[in-house]
Amino acid sequence: MMEPGDARLPVFNNRDPVYLQVVRHFKVDIATGRLKAGQTIPSRRELAALMNINPNTAQKAYKEMEDHGLIVTEGNSPSRVTSDERILGAIREELIAESVDAFIASVRQIGVPVDELLDIVKRKYETAMAGEKEGQP
Amino acid sequence: MIEAINLTKKYGRRTVLRGLSFTAEKGRITCLIGINGAGKSTLLKAIMGLTPVSGGDIRIDGSPIGKGLYEHVAFVPDTLTLPPSMTVAGSLRFMGDFYRSWNPKRAAELLDFFRLNPSDRISSLSKGNAAKLNLLLGLSLDTDYLLMDEPFSGIDLFSREQIASVFTSDLIEERGVLLTTHEVGEIEHLIDKAVLLDRGEVRREFWCEEVRQNEGKSVIDVMREVYQS
Structure with missing residues (x-):
């Protein structure tokens, strides 16, 4: 999934708990399909080295994901992404809702009528997606 | 647990640690x-029994410091304290004898990891390599605790990154690490607990996460509150 030097490795901000930023990174990977249902994930130790984080933080992130059913660990075998479709679907919805909420919180201060706003969003989003496709090799 | x-x-008449x-x-x-002069190095030296204290107690896993301390607690001072003519390999043998x-x-793994040349003399090491060897000597002791005085001070970015990666590895697993710094910057997300010192007093002690x-604050935010108030 991730390699050291991978541009997608998270850059941590220092104001949100690091373990939650790690969890979010996993959620994004799951929602976008970079991590598949049932796929093995790195050990806690590997993750700490890979993401340059404190091993205690890696441990806490995995505990959080286990508690929420995102990953499962059976006995001594490596942890895996859950195969529970309901949980996997919820992750995507949660991420979308989070991003939209943040956008609304920021844009509502400007007081744009909703139709105008939706037009702008649609246009900009399509341009951004088209640009992304062109950028790919 | 180390308790002060x-x-x-x-x-003399100058108080450097105040209760x-x-x-x-x-x-x-x-x-x-x-900041420099806050009492960080004195505190580490006191824990190592290298300087007598005027009052108070230091306990390591409940016991006062005494014989056998150096087999439980390793100390990495802020400079390499070995004879300049010694080679890197010689310094490793010296530690093994001691x-x-x-x-x-x-030690062999770390030598490899830090890319140090065993035949180099201490006197010929760059600042960054001297800091790495210094750390290697401390990390290669199987102790429960590891104290480091300013491990990131005065060395280049890449050496700092390499040293920081030690904190993300199993090299420190299960051990208690106590380090000092006057500049938390790039290691802020690596540390579990911060203890803010000012003129020999603890101004705040907290778990960073x-x-x-709970407060949505970074370590630097808390430092600003404490030191600029």
């Missing part, structure tokens, strides 16, 4: 933060 309880230290208390837990990275807790296998979670 109400520590006082005077150099200072804090704890550093096993399996955690604790960082003593303060400490029962010396782990030659780990808790402060982020």
Whole structure:
């Protein structure tokens, strides 16, 4: 999934708990399909080295994901992404809702009528997606 | 756990530690933060029994410091304290002769990891390589606790990154690490606990993730509040 030097490795901000930023990174990977249902994930130790984080933080992130059913660990075998479709679907919805909420919180201060706003969003989003496709090799 | 309880230290008429208390837990990275002269190095030396204190107690896993301390706690001072004519390999042998807790296998791994040349003389090492060797000597002791005085001070970015990666590895697993810094910057997300010192007193001691979670503040935010108030 991730390699050291991978541009997608998270850059941590220092104001949100690091373990939650790690969890979010996993959620994004799951929602976008970079991590598949049932796929093995790195050990806690590997993750700490890979993401340059404190091993205690890696441990806490995995505990959080286990508690929420995102990953499962059976006995001594490596942890895996859950195969529970309901949980996997919820992750995507949660991420979308989070991003939209943040956008609304920021844009509502400007007081744009909703139709105008939706037009702008649609246009900009399509341009951004088209640009992304062109950028790919 | 390392406990400092109400520590006082005077150099002549100058008081450098004023009733200072804090704890550093096993399996955690604790960082003593303060400007130069805040008492950080004195505190580490006091824990190592290298300087007498004027009052208060130091306990390591409940016991006062005494014989056998150096097999339980390793100290990485802020400069390499070995004869300049010694080679890197010679310094490793020297440590092996001196400490029962010396782990030659780990030393060999670290030599490789830090890309140090065994035949180099101490006097010929760059600042960054001297800092790495210094750290290697401390990390290769199988001790429960590891104290480091300013491990990131005065060395280049890439050496700092390499040293920081030690904190993300199994090299420190299960051990208690206590380090000092006057500049928390790039290691802020690596430490478990911060202890803010000012003129020989603890101004605040906190778990970094808790402060982020409960107050939405970074370590630097808390430092600003404490030192600029």
